[in-house]
Amino acid sequence: MNWLRELLLPEQATVYAGQVDDLFLFIFYISAFFFFLVTALIVFFVWRYRRRAPNERTPKITHNFKLEVAWTVIPLAIVMVIFFWGFHGYLDATVPPRDALEIRVTGKRWVWQFEYPNGTRTLNELRVPLGKPVTLIMTSDDVIHSFYVPSFRIKADLLPDRYTRLWFTPEKEGTHVLFCAEYCGTGHSVMGGKIHVLSESKYRDWLERGDETTQAMPLPELGALLYQSRGCATCHSLDGRRGQGPSFKGIFGHTQRMADGKDALVDENYLRESILQPQARIVEGYQPIMPTFQGLLTEREIQALIEFIKAQK
Ligand code: HEC
Ligand SMILES: [Cu+2]
Known part of the structure; x- marks a missing residue:
């Protein structure tokens, strides 16, 4: 049947x-x-x-x-x-498998935001590798939403201040539709998205090159975006003010005194090392508190941050 x-x-x-x-x-x-x-x-x-018969009775x-x-x-x-x-x-x-790929999902009126383990973020478009289990760790920024993918037969609510999970193993390459299945305001009916199931190699390729919006951005512009979105701004100012870390203003091309007394020329390689291995050389007068961004930025994103810092004259 x-x-x-x-x-x-x-x-x-x-x-x-x-x-x-x-x-x-x-x-x-x-x-x-x-x-x-x-x-x-x-x-x-x-x-x-x-x-x-007229006076028939049931027994x-x-x-x-x-x-x-x-x-x-x-x-x-x-x-x-x-x-x-x-x-x-x-x-x-x-119960998701232990080795599942973890993707964070945030629902907000009226978009879906996805964040991958390497820091890549997308809106309304989720890309997953074929045949690999994926766990979604979901929350909401505002009201209750519901993540619903009919062709995967999965659905779960996204709640503010709480995490919910869903997991699936996509078995069919192609595009699948995502809906919000909980009435969340005037834009509810347009709160949808697409799940693209890609072959493993296509998925890796995409993840390394970044998503379409940031791919098209010139490097310094992308750098400015990352400076905000990756939290550099909380420790590094652009106007010369001393924060938890040194300001980015005018550092490029100058020498910095390190905690071990040596001088270092601030060039591309120095910036790259400072971002990926912040503990390798510590700027004099600062604490070694900067977290490493190793594995959290793509090559292009590192270059973008370097170009952005370069531009801070
Ligand atoms: C928690 C605070 C903090 C965050 C977040 C942070 N940094 Fe730092 N950063 C520091 C501190 C403190 C230093 C100085 C000590 C050292 O060299 O590790 C520093 C040093 C640096 C230096 C060397 C600066 C110089 O004058 O020689 C660079 C470049 C740098 N950070 C880039 C970044 C970038 C890019 C980001 C975001 C992707 C970032 N940092 C995020 C605290 C932070
Ligand atoms: Cu919704």
Whole structure:
């Protein structure tokens, strides 16, 4: 009865989707079977026990032990099958594999924001590698939203001040639709997105080159964006003011005194090292508190930050 599956249900793009559909159709067929059985019996009994003589009486029947046991035990057995089947699927759906790729999802009126382990961020477009389990760690910036992907058969709420999870293993390359399934205000109906399932190599390629918006940006502009979004701004000023770290103003091309008494020329290599291995050389008069950005920035992003710092005359 595959045509029924195709008629009733969206495309299956995960193994889990197949499991959900099997159980759904099992319940559907059982319900259909009993619906037709009960309806047929009603029609049959109406006809079979119609009144034939004017003062005909029904015999006084108080109970039927065998029949009562049957209509208790059979439905009980059926619902127990549904319960254990469903519970098994529920456990599968709630416990992600340990090695899953973790992506952070933030819902806000009315966009989906995704953040990858290497710091790449995208809006409304999620890219995932084919055949790899993915865990979404989700929260909301404002009201309750709900992350719903029909072809993956997954749905969960995003709540402010709390994290919820969803996981899936995409099995079909291509684009799948994402909806917000919790009414969240006037823009709710446009709060959608796309999930692109890419081959592993295409996914890596994309992750290394960054997303489209930042890809098109000139380096210094991207650097300015990263200076804010990666928190450099909390420690480094642009106007010469001393913060937790030295200001970026005019440092390029000048020499800096290090804590070990040596001088260092601030050039591209020095900046690169300062960002990736901040503890390698410490600027005199500062604490070694800068976190490393090793693995958190793509090559292009590092270059962008260097160009941005260079431009601070
Ligand atoms: C928690 C505060 C903090 C953050 C966040 C931070 N830094 Fe730093 N940074 C420092 C401190 C303190 C120093 C000086 C000590 C040292 O050399 O490690 C420093 C030094 C540097 C230097 C060398 C500056 C010089 O005058 O020689 C560069 C370049 C630099 N940081 C770049 C960055 C960039 C780019 C970012 C963001 C991607 C960043 N830092 C984020 C605290 C921070
Ligand atoms: Cu929403």
